[in-house]
Amino acid sequence: MSLSSFLPRFFAPAIIAVILGTGMVAGSWLLLKSELAGVANHQNADLNEAARATRLIEDLLVVQGLVAEALEGAASGQLDEEKVYTRHSRVVTQFAAMDGELGRLINAIQQRPDAAAAIRAEAERTGHAFDRYRAVAMAATDVAAVDTRTARRNIVETYRGFADFFASARKISDWYLSSVLRAEVQVQDTLDKVFTKVAWFSVAGIVFVLFVVYFVTRAQSARLTEAYLHLKASIAERERNEVMLQQELVRHEKTARELLEARIRLAETDRLEAVGRLAAGVAHEVKNPLAIIRLGVDHLSEQFARESNQVAVFDDVHEAINRADNIIKDLLDFSRQKSLARLPTRINQVLDNAIHLARYEIEPRNIDIVRSYDDSIPTILVDPDLLAQVFINLLLNAAQAIGRNGSIEVVAHSICLSERDLERDETGTFRIGELVVTAEIRDNGSGVPPGQEKRLFEPFFTTKPMGEGTGLGLAVSRNIVIMHEGSIDISNRPGGGASALLMFRVNREHSANEEANTGS
Amino acid sequence: MKKRILVVDDEPAFTRMIKLTLEQTELYEIRTENLGRNAIEAAREFKPDLILLDVLMPGMLGSEIAAELEQDPELSAVKYVFLTAVVSKGEELRLAGHVGGHTFVAKPVGADELRRVVEEQLRR
Numbered sequence: 001m002s003l004s005s006f007l008p009r010f011f012a013p014a015i016i017a018v019i020l021g022t023g024m025v026a027g028s029w030l031l032l033k034s035e036l037a038g039v040a041n042h043q044n045a046d047l048n049e050a051a052r053a054t055r056l057i058e059d060l061l062v063v064q065g066l067v068a069e070a071l072e073g074a075a076s077g078q079l080d081e082e083k084v085y086t087r088h089s090r091v092v093t094q095f096a097a098m099d100g101e102l103g104r105l106i107n108a109i110q111q112r113p114d115a116a117a118a119i120r121a122e123a124e125r126t127g128h129a130f131d132r133y134r135a136v137a138m139a140a141t142d143v144a145a146v147d148t149r150t151a152r153r154n155i156v157e158t159y160r161g162f163a164d165f166f167a168s169a170r171k172i173s174d175w176y177l178s179s180v181l182r183a184e185v186q187v188q189d190t191l192d193k194v195f196t197k198v199a200w201f202s203v204a205g206i207v208f209v210l211f212v213v214y215f216v217t218r219a220q221s222a223r224l225t226e227a228y229l230h231l232k233a234s235i236a237e238r239e240r241n242e243v244m245l246q247q248e249l250v251r252h253e254k255t256a257r258e259l260l261e262a263r264i265r266l267a268e269t270d271r272l273e274a275v276g277r278l279a280a281g282v283a284h285e286v287k288n289p290l291a292i293i294r295l296g297v298d299h300l301s302e303q304f305a306r307e308s309n310q311v312a313v314f315d316d317v318h319e320a321i322n323r324a325d326n327i328i329k330d331l332l333d334f335s336r337q338k339s340l341a342r343l344p345t346r347i348n349q350v351l352d353n354a355i356h357l358a359r360y361e362i363e364p365r366n367i368d369i370v371r372s373y374d375d376s377i378p379t380i381l382v383d384p385d386l387l388a389q390v391f392i393n394l395l396l397n398a399a400q401a402i403g404r405n406g407s408i409e410v411v412a413h414s415i416c417l418s419e420r421d422l423e424r425d426e427t428g429t430f431r432i433g434e435l436v437v438t439a440e441i442r443d444n445g446s447g448v449p450p451g452q453e454k455r456l457f458e459p460f461f462t463t464k465p466m467g468e469g470t471g472l473g474l475a476v477s478r479n480i481v482i483m484h485e486g487s488i489d490i491s492n493r494p495g496g497g498a499s500a501l502l503m504f505r506v507n508r509e510h511s512a513n514e515e516a517n518t519g520s
Numbered sequence: 521m522k523k524r525i526l527v528v529d530d531e532p533a534f535t536r537m538i539k540l541t542l543e544q545t546e547l548y549e550i551r552t553e554n555l556g557r558n559a560i561e562a563a564r565e566f567k568p569d570l571i572l573l574d575v576l577m578p579g580m581l582g583s584e585i586a587a588e589l590e591q592d593p594e595l596s597a598v599k600y601v602f603l604t605a606v607v608s609k610g611e612e613l614r615l616a617g618h619v620g621g622h623t624f625v626a627k628p629v630g631a632d633e634l635r636r637v638v639e640e641q642l643r644r
Contacts (some may be wrong), residue, residue: 283605284605287627288608290628291605291627291629294543294628294629294630295537295629295634296537298631299537302631321628325628333605
């Protein structure tokens with residue numbers, strides 16, 4: 001996951017959470033603000049009401065004082081009509097002043113939801129009493145203007161019933177005040193509740209934001225960890241791939257090299273095939289006359305053998321016929337890519353057989369053959385006759401390189417290939433650690449002329465004196481070895497002479513079967 | 521009584537040489553034939569004990585002649601020795617003178633070997 005795709009994924013949910021949380025907090029505070037405004041209005045109104053009720057009560061007290069004073073003065077005769085009347089005038093004025101306020105109070109009580117039926121009735125009674133007494137008071141005033149004595153008596157009479165009015169007026173005023181104050185307490189409660197609500201909303205908003213941010217962060221952190229691990233794994237993967245690529249490259253280079261070599265060999269094969277077709281024709285056309293010559297010469301030599309000075313002539317002709325025959329037979333061998341008749345074979349037996357067949361060439365030259373075989377060499381799947389042909393060829397080459405008086409060592413082993421052994425794997429067939437059977441023919445002859453090792457296997461290349469070799473023996477041998485997926489290498493030995501080393505793969509499956517069979 | 525040998529090869533000089541070589545032993549009566557297609561008639565008429573037969577001849581292969589003669593009950597006891605020019609050293613080694621139950625001799629063959637092989641075959 002790249003950084004550019006990761007950041008929006010991380011920030012988008014976090015930003016949404018912050019916006020939601022902020023919205024919740026801001027919303028609850030706006031709610032609080034509007035509630036507060038309502039409450040403030042309520043409070044103002046309540047305080048106003050309370051003040052008015054208080055003032056009304058004070059007014060009532062004043063009127064009550066005035067009335068009491070007037071009644072007492074009239075009863076004791078301490079106040080003359082004049083003074084009673086003055087007080088009465090003030091009561092009337094005060095009544096006029098209270099008129100609106102008291103009516104309003106009574107109305108307000110009727111409106112209040114907490115007003116019980118009794119208090120409503122009380123308020124109504126108070127209103128009626130007030131109206132009645134105000135009317136009486138007004139009438140008393142009108143009378144007083146005509147007759148002071150009557151007036152005084154009327155006033156006193158009027159005032160006698162006032163005590164009840166004051167009591168009930170006081171009662172409803174007090175109730176109203178306490179009702180307003182109770183309402184105020186309720187408003188305070190409501191306010192407290194609103195505060196609590198807002199506080200909870202804020203806390204919930206903050207907690208919500210924190211939770212969302214926490215989970216988003218945690219999820220993102222998990223994703224980040226995952227991305228990190230993924231990145232680490234892909235880096236490791238890439239490194240592995242690079243190593244593999246490198247190995248693949250090396251392999252490819254090797255394959256390309258092998259392909260090139262194969263192509264060269266193929267071109268060579270094409271050429272040799274043409275030679276092969278030619279050889280078959282030549283063999284037929286040349287060998288028939290040779291056959292006539294051979295029998296003819298044999299006949300003549302039998303006729304003239306007694307004339308001993310002619311024997312050498314016949315021997316020379318024989319030799320010449322053999323040479324010509326050998327060249328053609330080699331040519332035929334070289335040109336025929338025969339199919340193999342593979343059999344489980346002990347290389348020791350093939351070597352012994354080859355030595356036996358080559359003994360007529362080797363023994364007259366006074367050459368010793370020293371055999372050195374491992375006893376425990378596993379069998380290999382090869383064509384024993386073709387391999388014998390190869391070994392005969394190599395033995396004859398060794399004998400010719402020695403000339404006279406020398407020794408040929410024939411060595412056979414089975415080994416697990418080391419890197420050093422691969423230096424002599426001329427065909428590049430083997431790998432380190434493979435189990436192979438090796439056969440080596442060492443001589444103490446003249447060795448390979450310097451720089452000629454590579455050319456030994458070329459067809460028609462020969463280091464032998466004119467007439468001794470056809471130049472095809474090693475080319476044929478090499479073909480046979482390659483058909484067996486083996487290798488052949490000829491090189492000079494450090495102490496002089498040459499060594500021909502052949503290697504053949506041991507088929508483990510086959511040798512395991514062999515062992516099982518011989519064991520049972 | 522001399523053993524009868526029929527020699528079939530398209531080279532008259534070669535059949536002459538073989539006749540010469542084998543007659544020298546004074547053990548065999550030799551007849552030669554240079555045309556493959558005449559060989560069958562010659563065999564029926566001559567009734568040989570052994571036929572020396574060239575493999576590659578114009579007109580008819582040695583192996584075809586042998587196959588046809590083997591069908592003839594009167595000639596069922598005849599021995600065959602094939603002569604071939606096209607044999608390699610490896611084949612010589614591997615086949616050791618025998619192919620498909622028949623004996624063969626690679627050209628050029630020496631007089632001694634020829635006599636030895638013929639004698640061996642007739643003794644069997």
